[in-house]
Amino acid sequence: MAFSLDKTEQDIIKVIFSEEVDLQQRKEAVDRVCELVSGKTQVKLLIDQTCFINKMTLEEQALFGHYLANAKALSQAKVASVTAYNKQTNVVVEAIAFTQGYQVVNFHNEADAKAWLQGQLT
Numbered sequence: 001m002a003f004s005l006d007k008t009e010q011d012i013i014k015v016i017f018s019e020e021v022d023l024q025q026r027k028e029a030v031d032r033v034c035e036l037v038s039g040k041t042q043v044k045l046l047i048d049q050t051c052f053i054n055k056m057t058l059e060e061q062a063l064f065g066h067y068l069a070n071a072k073a074l075s076q077a078k079v080a081s082v083t084a085y086n087k088q089t090n091v092v093v094e095a096i097a098f099t100q101g102y103q104v105v106n107f108h109n110e111a112d113a114k115a116w117l118q119g120q121l122t
Helices: 023-037 058-069 091-099 110-117
Strands: 003-007 012-021 044-054 078-083 105-107
Touching: 003 023, 012 023, 023 058, 044 110, 058 091, 078 110, 105 110
Parallel strands: 012 044, 044 078, 078 105
Antiparallel strands: 003 012
């Protein structure tokens, strides 16, 4: 499987992408997270994108940005994304989603991302 889900002790849902990831797998990850958080008012989400190969075309990235922005269960989520320094594989997705109200803060290490999700960094 191209992604895994984990819930940390700090009530953070962590999505880890690995291997090659296509549009359908990204949508499936969003759907699974939405199922987990359905009905919750405080959602903290950590997306680990440090070790995956993006197999989406630019058009698919734009489609996924729309899909992500319209995921109702994530509309109020606090989202941190961890990416490798030399990878900007999510720029199109985030730009499209941002124009529709979805916000994510990017980090280059997980410790900072977790600290921000827990309110220890501003």
